[in-house]
Amino acid sequence: MENRLRIKTPDGKAYEVDRWCPHANTDLSSRGVVLGSKLVCTKHNWTFALDQGGKCTSADATINACLINDW
Template sequence: MENRLRIRASDGKAYEVDRWCPHSKSDLASRGVVMGSKLVCTRHNWTFSLDQGGKCTSADATINACLIDDW
């Protein structure tokens, strides 16, 4: 699990995502901020849509977000 994180969106839904930003390899455990249903990497402001599988809003990249029920 060291390469994955569990996070909760503002609506209460929980997701498991890749821990490392695909752009800069920043650790999203310390550099990631949840804003609504998005996770923002604060290093270069890449934004990932949790409710769309973790797809980046500005590039062809993903953090592979999966909705989880047991957290």
């Protein structure tokens, strides 16, 4: 899973997402921060709504978030 990450939100939901931010190809495993149900790329502050499939809140981009149950 070099190109995907598994993350958990504070409410215990687990998601699998693309590892690389679509904006500047930043590694979200080291630069991503979970805030509620969102994942923020701290390099340029792009925010992705995990509960909406990983859609970026400010651009037409996604990290393809999938809810998982077995983690």
